[in-house]
Each structure stands twice: as C-alpha cells, then as structure tokens.
Amino acid sequence: MRTLLDGIRQYDSERSDHAARFAELAEGQSPHSLFLGCSDSRVVPSVLTSSGPGELFVVRNVGNLAPPLVGDGLSGTPPAVVAAVAYALDVLGVQDLVVCGHSSCGGMQAVLNGKISDPHIERWLEAAQPALHAWRVSGPMDASISEVDQLSQWSTRLQLEHLRQYPSVKRHLEEGTLRMHAFWFDIADGRMLAYDESERRYRPAVDVLGVKPVRSAA
Numbered sequence: 326m327r328t329l330l331d332g333i334r335q336y337d338s339e340r341s342d343h344a345a346r347f348a349e350l351a352e353g354q355s356p357h358s359l360f361l362g363c364s365d366s367r368v369v370p371s372v373l374t375s376s377g378p379g380e381l382f383v384v385r386n387v388g389n390l391a392p393p394l395v396g397d398g399l400s401g402t403p404p405a406v407v408a409a410v411a412y413a414l415d416v417l418g419v420q421d422l423v424v425c426g427h428s429s430c431g432g433m434q435a436v437l438n439g440k441i442s443d444p445h446i447e448r449w450l451e452a453a454q455p456a457l458h459a460w461r462v463s464g465p466m467d468a469s470i471s472e473v474d475q476l477s478q479w480s481t482r483l484q485l486e487h488l489r490q491y492p493s494v495k496r497h498l499e500e501g502t503l504r505m506h507a508f509w510f511d512i513a514d515g516r517m518l519a520y521d522e523s524e525r526r527y528r529p530a531v532d533v534l535g536v537k538p539v540r541s542a543a
C-alpha cells in the first residue's frame with residue numbers, strides 16, 4: 326500500500342505541472358460548488374466530479390451530515406457545517422450545493438446498529454436519526470440495495486432539509502441563486518446517482534442534472 330510520503334514525493338516531482346494554475350489561484354478562489362461528503366477514503370470529491378484546484382469547496386464528515394439547526398444555531402448545533410455553508414454561499418458565491426452519500430457507509434452502519442461506543446460519534450450521528458425514522462416509516466427508495474445503503478440514501482436526501490433551515494441557504498434559495506442536489510455514490514460499480522424529486526428515487530446524476538434548470542430555487 327502507498328504511504329503518505331509516497332504521495333508527497335510524487336506530488337513534489339509533478340509540482341511544476343500545476344504551477345500556472347496555482348499561481349492564478351493565489352489571487353483568490355471562486356469555486357462553483359460546495360460539496361458536502363463523507364470522510365470515507367473511497368469517496369473522493371475531485372475524482373467523482375473531475376474537478377481540479379479552485380473548483381470545489383469541500384466539507385467532509387462522518388456520514389455526510391448537516392446537523393439540523395437548533396434555535397439560532399449558535400448553541401446546541403455543532404457549528405462546523407453551518408459556518409462552512411455560510412462562508413461558501415455568502416463569501417464565495419457558490420451556486421450549487423451537493424450532499425453526497427455513498428454505499429457501505431460506516432457512519433450509516435453505526436446508526437443502523439444503534440450500538441456506538443464513542444459518545445462523540447454518538448452525538449454526531451444524531452443528525453441521521455430523522456433519516457432512520459423516515460426510512461422505517463416510508464420504506465426504501467430502492468428495495469434492491471442493502472439496508473445500510475437504503476438508510477444512506479434517505480439520510481443524504483434528508484440532509485438537504487436540514488440545510489434549508491440554515492439562514493444562508495434559506496436566503497439564497499429565496500433569491501434564486503442556489504441549486505441543491507443529493508448525490509449518492511455506488512462504490513462497487515463507480516456510478517454517481519442523484520435524487521430525482523419527480524420520481525422520488527436516485528437515478529444517474531448526469532440524467533437528473535441534465536434536466537434541472539440553471540439557477541432555479543430547488
């Protein structure tokens with residue numbers, strides 16, 4: 326297996342390939358999308374979206390969660406995601422917000438099992454409890470996949486609802502300057518899916534995004 330040092334050495338040897346782009350980016354960033362994904366090492370935002378430096382503003386955490394806002398969000402809600410979203414939308418002017426879940430998610434497996442030994446992980450995964458409830462009450466969007474994947478699809482979709490409570494998201498949706506997407510990456514076959522509101526299920530992302538009007542309030 327390659328090590329961290331192996332990777333750094335390779336980057337160093339290829340650094341001149343990126344010199345022009347980084348010189349340009351030293352002046353500032355203007356990413357087109359905010360990508361909220363799981364920390365899982367197999368889900369690499371830049372690979373899945375063919376993006377280079379300066380294109381994605383990335384937030385990653387266990388389970389690709391956006392905790393629901395409690396009150397004004399200044400107490401009770403873990404602030405990291407709220408702050409990152411506000412920065413991306415209000416300062417950087419990002420126009421597409423993606424929440425990306427994936428198959429075989431360890432975070433979702435822990436939620437499903439209900440046995441979490443670490444209190445910090447347990448506290449964090451509370452943001453997935455509404456999804457567990459929704460999945461149990463409404464059933465799977467796709468009955469052909471495993472239970473953990475069914476839960477992951479529900480959770481990824483529901484994080485958009487949590488995000489809609491965030492002041493910055495609410496404002497940009499009202500102004501019509503933000504599109505929101507729920508993506509779901511199937512690791513085994515490498516397919517990227519997106520939630521189709523009209524069909525209430527995930528379909529190939531290229532098909533779903535292809536029919537979405539630009540700059541509409543999702």
Ligand SMILES: [Zn+2]
Binds near residue numbers: 364
């Ligand atoms: Zn995961």
